[in-house]
Amino acid sequence: MRIACPHCGERGSEEFSFLGAAGLARPAPDAPADAWHEYVYQRDNPAGSYSELWHHLSGCRRWLVVTRDTRTHAIASVVDA
């Protein structure tokens, strides 16, 4: 799999590290335990389009949001996080 970094161009996925779902809203520190449980553990895990955080660790070291189809690994967009 190759990821088109907006700063470095198309690079092999081994240059990046994967964090997981993008766009999770971090609850306020005093939010109820349920909100923290949702944020830390629960995931949508779709078969299809998925927005996820990748870190270009061996490149520009920017955090990126990659929108990728989990059934085909085809990447629709890569933007700065």
Add this chain to the structure above:
Amino acid sequence: MTYSLFSLAREALRGHTGWKPAWRDAAPKPDYDVLIVGGGGHGLATAYYLAKEHGITNVAVLEKSYIGSGNAGRNTTIIRSNYLLPGNERFYEKSMQLWEGLEQDLNYNAMVSQRGVLNLFHSDAQRDQYARRGNSMRLHGVDAELLDAEQVRAMYPFLDFANARFPIRGGLLQRRGGTARHDAVAWGFARGADRRGVDIVQNCEVTGIGVTNGRVTGVQTSRGPILAKKIGLVCAGNSSRVAAMAGLRLPIESHVLQAFVSEGIKPLIDGVVTFGAGHFYVSQSDKGGLVFGGDIDGYNSYAQRGSLPVVEDVMEGGMALMPMIGRLRVLRQWGGIMDMSMDGSPIIDRTPIEGLYLNAGWCYGGFKATPGSGWCFAHTIAKDEAHFVNSAYRLDRFATGALLDERGAGATPNLH
């Protein structure tokens, strides 16, 4: 038909014309007491133990493809019960005990072979950690032996003991561990369940789960609606998708894990060996191919195929452990979709919806759990409560904090 020396001799004399299919390819009935969604090893085992242990036979197993077409046919066939945490060890040891009597119980040759599982360690600190795990196993009445480097050398002289970075200092051996024939496990449970009246319905994809007033009513499928009082979800990598049909969100991500088989060679490795300094493990199949694998690819995937960086990583692990493996050619490589739970341990529990039960989160360790998972899930469905053996595998442990963090890898699937 019961398999025996007598039936084999009779069929040999008849030119093998009298063998019957091992199970019926059933059409779905309009309603059942229990529906099992997912016809893999765990689902078929659940149906088998529902019938055998609890007398519940008005059961159907719904499989979207053919039985054993998912991870049941894609794993590396290792069985073991060498866990540290009490919540895990009692479960995996129950599963191991079921493996030990499985073939007589099923009247089916699952080729269970207790050839030993050896986990190598490469430093003093790792030795201490493995000794602790071995002691924990022995406190649970499970066999474990701590071997030094010379004892390991006597078993596997070809390993790279003097590796500059990761010299082999010894290993933790469970002699009762080993391998089994993965397809035969699915077929044996299917036959056993079928002989007790369970319907095995193939090419029947569940497309919706009916819930009324917080209680399940049945499912919609590609072969029409089916009513049921209780529904058990055993969908491995597709657990999140199927649970979402009932409005549930799970602490699971689906990741791809690859495995490999080399060309067939003469007998070389008579047990299972795992590399302790990277993620690599190897055994030899009865056909002679080395069966090996490593880590997950590390990003969400439903594609049942992996990528090259992880192939390279697995091969590097193999070369560090046993350099002779570099002379072999890889015959086949494949990927399976793992239901990676957030603490690395499985879930066998009720759900907030009445009559809906969940068996998921096996990460990449589901095969060895097959009989134990089915046995516990059948108990949970039949009695509406967990057995002591699976009482740690609660769905709400992520909310309560009672995590089962066996490998100390934290709450992210990509670290396991």
